[in-house]
Amino acid sequence: MDIPFNIPYTTGREIEYLEEAIAKGSFSSCGYFNQTSEEKLREITKTSEVLLTTSCTHALEMCAILLDISEGDEVIMSSFNFVSAANAFALRGAKIVFVDIDPGSMNINPDLIEAAITENTRAILVMHYAGVPCDMDRIKRISTKHSIPVVEDAAHCINSYYERQHLGTIGDLGALSFHATKNIHCGEGGALLINNEKYKERAYILRDKGTNRRIFMQGNVDKYSWVDVGSSYGLSELNAAFLTAQLENVDDVTIKRQIVANDYVEKLEVPAKMIEIGNGHIFFIKCIDEADRIKLMIYLNQKGINVTFHYVPLHSSSYGIKNSKFCGEDKFTTKESSRLLRLPIYPEFRNASLIWTAINNYYDRS
Ligand SMILES: Cc1ncc(COP(=O)(O)O)c(C=O)c1O
DSSP: OOBOSOOOOOOSOHHHHHHHHHHHTOOSTTSHHHHHHHHHHHHHHOOSEEEEESOHHHHHHHHHHHTTOOTTOEEEEESSSOHHHHHHHHTTTOEEEEEOBOTTTOSBOGGGHHHHOOTTEEEEEEEOGGGOOOOHHHHHHHHHHHTOOEEEEOTTOTTOEETTEETTSSSSEEEEEOOTTSSSOOSSOEEEEEOSGGGHHHHHHHHBTTBOHHHHHTTSSSSOOBOSOOOBOOOOHHHHHHHHHHHTTHHHHHHHHHHHHHHHHHHOOSSEEOOOOTTSSOEEEEOSSHHHHHHHHHHHHHTTBOOBOOOOOGGGSHHHHHHEEEOSOOSSHHHHHTTEEEEOOOTTOOOHHHHHHHHHHHHHHO
């Protein structure tokens, strides 16, 4: 038996919607299914401005452009992060300043942010790992006190909330991912959430290759032209058709994943594990240390159970060593990421008991 780590979710309606998109004959980013997906996302996130994008990576790149990040600017984030969060800002010449994480959630430790702020700090990027929220009250207070905008990397966060506010809608800007590994997906896709009115108009221009095509389509100018920098960040209508089908099932997917996660929380007897499960996007345990993680992975792989670790801290990766700075002590980032192990989790997952039984047996014997 082989238990895969992830099975990308499908609803059964994707083909119907793809056929409908083809029949409508509109394939680029301004079609019917872009509208239905954006509408559904507005309903889920309760934010007024949602722009579908080709990926979360590109939504984050748009954030860096919207914040006018340039050479010499600094951006604060945690180093236990996906490379896109750092690259979006590094691409514009920013220096990435890392601070340590909270070992329980693996999210940025808000207590460490203020010490990393300098006169060059232009943004604070927070990533809600596994759809479990960062302490947004604290982070917003720091942001307001120092007038530094907050970007939320909410790649993992569809249907995840902080005090009833959808993640990605609390900072100035937020980014969601609809990559095939996420709870809701369209192969590759993302969305930019704009929570600060001042970025709204320019965001559409950036997505439309630096043109004012949107206002042309609305009939407000008679020709559209080059008005700013920009790129091709709009989502194809085919991906959007697929995404609409997925978004219609968001609650069902979330509940099913949360059931699996809760089962893991209840049954696993391990050195440490997730307690707060968010939207059930990721479930991780912590092994004793890295050597123990390797042993457990081999043990599980021999039983056909596919498990995996996650981010290699950015500050210790080859590009990060040369191009970033870690502010303060790396007390938890390296240690905790090297013992973190992710377990299979997907909506129709029936084998959780095999996994927790195998892991509990491993720790009973060792
Ligand atoms: C935290 C985080 N941010 C951003 C991304 C990039 O997402 P995308 O593949 O949609 O560009 C990922 C991808 O997994 C991620 O984990």
